[in-house]
Amino acid sequence: MAPVEWTSWRPLRLAEDVPAGTLAEQMDGGQSFRWSLADDGSWVGVFGRTPAAVRSGPHGLEWRSPKGATHAEEALRRYLDVEGAQARLSEALPWRSDPVLRSARAAYPGLRILRQDPHEALIGFLCSSNKRILQIRVMVAALATKLGEPLGGDFHALPSWEAIAGAEESVLRACSLGYRAAYLRGTAKELLARPRWADEFAALETPALLAELQSLPGVGPKVAACVALFGFGRLESFPVDTWVVQALADAYGLRGWKPAQLEQFGQAHFGAAAGLAQQYLFSAARNGRLSRAVVSVPKKPARPRPRK
DNA sequence: GTCCAGGATTCAG
DNA sequence: CTGAATCATGGA
Numbered sequence: 655m656a657p658v659e660w661t662s663w664r665p666l667r668l669a670e671d672v673p674a675g676t677l678a679e680q681m682d683g684g685q686s687f688r689w690s691l692a693d694d695g696s697w698v699g700v701f702g703r704t705p706a707a708v709r710s711g712p713h714g715l716e717w718r719s720p721k722g723a724t725h726a727e728e729a730l731r732r733y734l735d736v737e738g739a740q741a742r743l744s745e746a747l748p749w750r751s752d753p754v755l756r757s758a759r760a761a762y763p764g765l766r767i768l769r770q771d772p773h774e775a776l777i778g779f780l781c782s783s784n785k786r787i788l789q790i791r792v793m794v795a796a797l798a799t800k801l802g803e804p805l806g807g808d809f810h811a812l813p814s815w816e817a818i819a820g821a822e823e824s825v826l827r828a829c830s831l832g833y834r835a836a837y838l839r840g841t842a843k844e845l846l847a848r849p850r851w852a853d854e855f856a857a858l859e860t861p862a863l864l865a866e867l868q869s870l871p872g873v874g875p876k877v878a879a880c881v882a883l884f885g886f887g888r889l890e891s892f893p894v895d896t897w898v899v900q901a902l903a904d905a906y907g908l909r910g911w912k913p914a915q916l917e918q919f920g921q922a923h924f925g926a927a928a929g930l931a932q933q934y935l936f937s938a939a940r941n942g943r944l945s946r947a948v949v950s951v952p953k954k955p956a957r958p959r960p961r962k
Numbered sequence: 963g964t965c966c967a968g969g970a971t972t973c974a975g
Numbered sequence: 976c977t978g979a980a981t982c983a984t985g986g987a
Contacts, residue, residue: 832983
């Protein structure tokens with residue numbers, strides 16, 4: 655395997671600067687599971703079928719790709735939302751009146767929701783249940799290496815549904831998937847017959863999208879919310895995992911609330927970019943940087959509203 | 963050994 | 976409908 659020849663580093667010219675701490679959280683904070691920290695401090699990985707590297711350099715965020723890659727810059731600018739749509743959405747979040755959100759947002763300035771493709775998000779979060787981020791990354795890397803198309807160097811695309819559905823049991827088991835192997839195979843078998851599934855799903859309103867996602871094996875409320883947020887750009891989606899449960903209990907006084915109730919609270923309280931607010935809180939909570947001040951103690955709704 | 967992880971599914975009530 | 980048990984694996 656010939657070593658990869660990289661282009662020189664080039665600036666991305668962001669709407670808002672991204673410090674190294676924010677970049678680390680963005681590339682390895684539980685959104686995508688495809689990026690690794692290289693010895694030189696840069697983040698190296700594959701998005702879609704494009705290998706790339708990014709780093710927080712002396713002149714802001716910089717990128718490079720293997721020589722010969724076409725459209726890598728355009729794709730990366732989209733992936734990282736360089737154009738700044740999320741900068742405006744973040745500004746519009748209620749951080750002025752919410753000191754918990756304000757401190758979480760200040761801890762990770764410039765943090766963005768990665769605009770992953772649906773395939774990447776779905777495979778990643780099918781592996782995510784009851785697993786830590788590091789282990790999810792290992793599982794996804796094994797899937798790509800064993801079943802994904804080689805992209806040069808040691809880079810591999812994520813496996814197609816056809817490759818997953820046709821994989822030997824021993825191969826999947828060697829990816830440390832545990833019981834999630836059945837989730838992946840089950841979803842692969844259903845989507846194998848729907849090559850346009852991502853386009854069909856993308857045409858749905860968010861409630862219908864969530865319902866369609868949850869009809870897949872291994873996709874429950876939380877995984878569906880993550881795939882909608884990270885894979886389909888539904889910024890209003892508010893995934894509730896164990897960290898968000900703890901963050902909302904500690905900092906918002908919402909002890910004893912069930913996940914569906916917390917999801918309803920998050921969307922009502924944070925609005926159109928609730929998913930982005932969720933990512934600030936998730937990152938702050940997971941890294942022990944969440945403000946402990948209770949900002950509000952709303953009344954618990956009598957019944958969680960069904961997701962429709 | 964015990965507990966937990968960006969939970970989902972199945973089953974008892 | 977809700978809550979508990981179960982699932983496979985690895986790290987703290």
